[in-house]
Amino acid sequence: MRFSFFKSFFDAASVLADLVFPVSCAACDKIISRKCFQVCDKCLESIFYINGSAAFDDIVCPEICGFYSLGFYEGTLKKLIAAFKYNKKKKLAAFFVNEAVRRSGGNFLPGPVSGFDVLIPVPIHESKLKERGFNQSELLACEISKVCGIEVCHDAVFRKKETLEQNKLNYDERFNNLLGAFEINYKKVYQIKRKNVIIVDDIITTGATVKSLAALLKAHGAANIFVISVARTK
Numbered sequence: 495m496r497f498s499f500f501k502s503f504f505d506a507a508s509v510l511a512d513l514v515f516p517v518s519c520a521a522c523d524k525i526i527s528r529k530c531f532q533v534c535d536k537c538l539e540s541i542f543y544i545n546g547s548a549a550f551d552d553i554v555c556p557e558i559c560g561f562y563s564l565g566f567y568e569g570t571l572k573k574l575i576a577a578f579k580y581n582k583k584k585k586l587a588a589f590f591v592n593e594a595v596r597r598s599g600g601n602f603l604p605g606p607v608s609g610f611d612v613l614i615p616v617p618i619h620e621s622k623l624k625e626r627g628f629n630q631s632e633l634l635a636c637e638i639s640k641v642c643g644i645e646v647c648h649d650a651v652f653r654k655k656e657t658l659e660q661n662k663l664n665y666d667e668r669f670n671n672l673l674g675a676f677e678i679n680y681k682k683v684y685q686i687k688r689k690n691v692i693i694v695d696d697i698i699t700t701g702a703t704v705k706s707l708a709a710l711l712k713a714h715g716a717a718n719i720f721v722i723s724v725a726r727t728k
């Protein structure tokens with residue numbers, strides 16, 4: 495009786511909040527109920543998810559044992575990542591991770607990454623951090639940590655070179671762009687040495703960024719490296 499009273503109260507409060515402070519879908523801007531959690535049903539249905547074992551396809555790289563992506567970088571997911579990074583819709587980090595959990599039957603990070611020790615978000619350069627105000631990969635890593643309990647290491651590596659946006663370059667330019675981009679924080683090497691590391695990134699295109707970071711981590715003693723991203727290009 496008491497439970498149903500509180501439920502009715504919160505439902506009514508939610509309806510009222512929707513009227514006073516309307517929430518819009520992060521992908522299409524349509525006004526939605528806050529129960530939809532950021533994205534309207536129509537946009538949610540249009541996300542091009544990567545299904546089953548294809549989501550865990552191996553990347554061709556000796557430093558990386560595998561990677562997981564929620565979906566392909568196109569359509570709705572592309573719009574959502576843009577809203578997340580450039581329109582500061584930071585709550586989408588939780589949305590992406592919750593979608594990964596939902597799609598894996600509530601058991602995020604099954605098989606391939608059991609026994610991993612630490613999450614390392616791909617670092618962004620200090621100037622970009624000032625401009626954007628946050629590192630999108632760090633927000634994702636923190637949300638992943640909440641669901642799987644693996645700790646996030648925020649400062650084992652940093653970006654010493656201000657690189658150009660990878661998606662604006664051709665294949666060769668991407669690799670040259672990243673040469674010497676990352677540097678290890680020697681004070682924190684103990685957090686990666688002999689540890690199984692999960693690198694977290696928002697988008698994988700050629701994989702040049704994560705390959706470059708993985709090579710650096712391996713050179714400083716990391717054991718196995720797995721990569722998790724929200725999206726990857728086909």
Ligand SMILES: [Zn+2]
Binds near residue numbers: 538
């Ligand atoms: Zn929508």
